[in-house]
Amino acid sequence: MNRSFERIALLVGLSVIPTVAGCSDEPSEEERRFARLAARAEQVRELSFRRTVPVSTITRGEFEADQEAAAAAAEEADLAEMAATYGRLGYFAVDADLRATLARSRDWAGAWYSLESEEIVLIGDVDDAVLIHEYVHGLQDQHFDLAPDQDDALTSDAFLARRAVAEGDATLAEGRFVMQERYDADLHLVDWGPLLSSVHARREELLAGSELPLFFMAYPSFAYSFGLEYCAHNLTGVSSESPFIDRLPPFDWSNEDALFTTRAPASTQQILTLDAQDPAVGVGLNEIPSALGERLEQLDWDTLGEWLTYLLLRPLDGTPDLGDARALAAAWDGDRALFVRDRKTEAVGTAWASAWDDAGAAAALESALWQLYGGSPIDGEEPRLGRASDGELLWIERREERVVALKNIDEALMPSLAEAAFPSGIRPMRLTMRTRPSLAARLSRHLPGRHP
Incomplete structure (x- = not known):
């Protein structure tokens, strides 16, 4: 006889203050x-x-x-x-x-x-x-x-x-x-x-x-x-x-x-x-580089992890640039998302750095990110710099098994911010405490x- 559970409830522990049922002398x-x-x-x-x-x-x-x-x-x-x-x-x-x-x-x-x-x-x-x-x-x-x-x-x-x-x-x-x-x-x-x-x-x-x-x-x-x-x-x-x-x-x-x-x-x-x-891999951006501190203000940061990375890529599942989204996400080794505001323009930008099992997986992500943002390079001299379909600037760069993607950052700041996300720019990782809940x-x- 099949002894599998007859139901697995998709229920959640949500946080509310409920109305408490009334009491009586005799239990109902x-x-x-x-x-x-x-x-x-x-x-x-x-x-x-x-x-x-x-x-x-x-x-x-x-x-x-x-x-x-x-x-x-x-x-x-x-x-x-x-x-x-x-x-x-x-x-x-x-x-x-x-x-x-x-x-x-x-x-x-x-x-x-x-x-x-x-x-x-x-x-x-x-x-x-x-x-x-x-x-x-x-x-x-x-x-x-x-x-x-x-x-x-x-x-x-x-x-x-x-x-x-x-x-x-x-x-x-x-x-x-x-x-x-x-x-x-x-x-x-x-x-x-x-x-x-x-x-x-x-x-x-x-x-x-x-x-x-x-x-x-x-x-x-x-x-x-x-x-x-x-x-x-x-x-x-x-x-x-x-x-x-x-x-x-x-x-x-x-x-x-x-x-x-x-x-x-x-x-x-x-x-x-x-x-x-896989063993944990330290990934920038841990914080805004000191050289950019006068221009960029940190709003928040997060780590997406394998499952949220998969959900980010899932709409591209099966496309030539990505292939199997679950298989690619399984090659995730670490990531850090940094959200910043330009003190001069008030524009909010994103920086996402990630590490992967090998250069092949990183290359697949690099290609998928261009597709995700509907982006294309602005000119042939700088293939990392592009424009998304919504008109915002992009910088997508891969070095071996590492990838960094910047969006809506001032063009003059992009090379330095990207550099900080790669191993040559990563300082020893210090314990970073969250000051607010993740999304x-x-x-x-x-x-x-x-x-x-």
């Missing part, structure tokens, strides 16, 4: 259900609650109204900066209607655990497995502290990696609950091959069917499918390539605990390769708020 049927499932969550995840996690329910209409209200409340300056930085980098048009995008960016959600209020909110009627998933997020938070301020210190790449562990772990426990409740069995009897194939197929359906810029699908497209496989591999030894457990049950769930503490993953590549990622972390918190 709903409250008894919540208590029973909280106890079952403790059993399948092998952790104990330290305090009660309240649960409330809203309608789909209320959720959609709150999404629209949260998007309407977004600061115009924040939206403009998002468009001027990540939009200019190539994820969406600089003039895209990001307010409307934010209003629809959580349409796929069905429930969430709030890291800020430490409560669960359900959207309409949900089955027991969904509630188990959210209760496990509560257990994770109480034992390993999933506080939003920890997310704020992470790059977009690291944020997705950490959230893949949270979602994968919760989905794994949810699946264990389904196996026990419906089949009186456990994870060692799951038919992992069809299950993992189904989960990854659903991810592709999500991306292919998205009407939103793919950056806004980064969380659901990555955290659930790859997070599940990563956690299942960590606990049982299975993988898509070898869907068979390599250890005897009962499985040791302290191995899952370690993914939140001593073995927390640092990159999406680590998740994608099941810990077989991936910000989007996870740009959510509706429900107040009593």
Whole structure:
């Protein structure tokens, strides 16, 4: 009998303050259900609650109204900066209607655990497995502290990696609950091959069917499918390539605990390769070169990582200049995106430096970037300098396995800024702390708020 999970919920731990359900002297049927499932969550995840996690329910209409209200409340300056930085980098048009995008960016959600209020909110009627998933997020938070301020210190790449562990772990426990409740069995009897194939197929359906810029699908497209496989591999030894457990049950769930503490993953590549990622490569730009400091002001910086690099390149998948976008993204070795403002002109520009497995992969990226920006060289004497289809200046340069792409930077500054991104210009990498959340972390918190 096929023991694959009958459902893998694409749900997310969003951050809101829900309306708390009322209390009475006698527990209602709903409250008894919540208590029973909280106890079952403790059993399948092998952790104990330290305090009660309240649960409330809203309608789909209320959720959609709150999404629209949260998007309407977004600061115009924040939206403009998002468009001027990540939009200019190539994820969406600089003039895209990001307010409307934010209003629809959580349409796929069905429930969430709030890291800020430490409560669960359900959207309409949900089955027991969904509630188990959210209760496990509560257990994770109480034992390993999933506080939003920890997310704020992470790059977009690291944020997705950490959230893949949270979602994968919760989905794994949810699946264990389904196996026990419906089949009186456990994870060692799951038919992992069809299950993992189904989960990854659903991810592709999500991306292919998205009407939103793919950056806004980064969380659901990555955290659930790859997070599940990563956690299942960590606990049982299975993988898509070898869907068979390599250890005897009962499985040791302290191995899952370690993914939140001593073995927390640092990159999406680590998740994608099941810990077989390439060694980390230091990549400029770490900061604005001192010689350019009088002209350029740093707005922000980020690391995209393998998955967000893939989403950037995915619209070019299959084209002659790129070929297989997933295969190219898998050759990623490191990157740094720097967003700057020209103090003289107020123009916002982007600088993206990246390292690749070999010169062939770097050459493929170099060609793809010209296509991504619809760019062409201005003259034959300087092939690195060009103009994008939107009229902005480009500088795209490759040296062996390294590539740097500059957009909307003053032409006189481009050679020096590009030089700083290559090994000859890179100073010893110092620890750089984020002073604001990455875009991936910000989007996870740009959510509706429900107040009593």
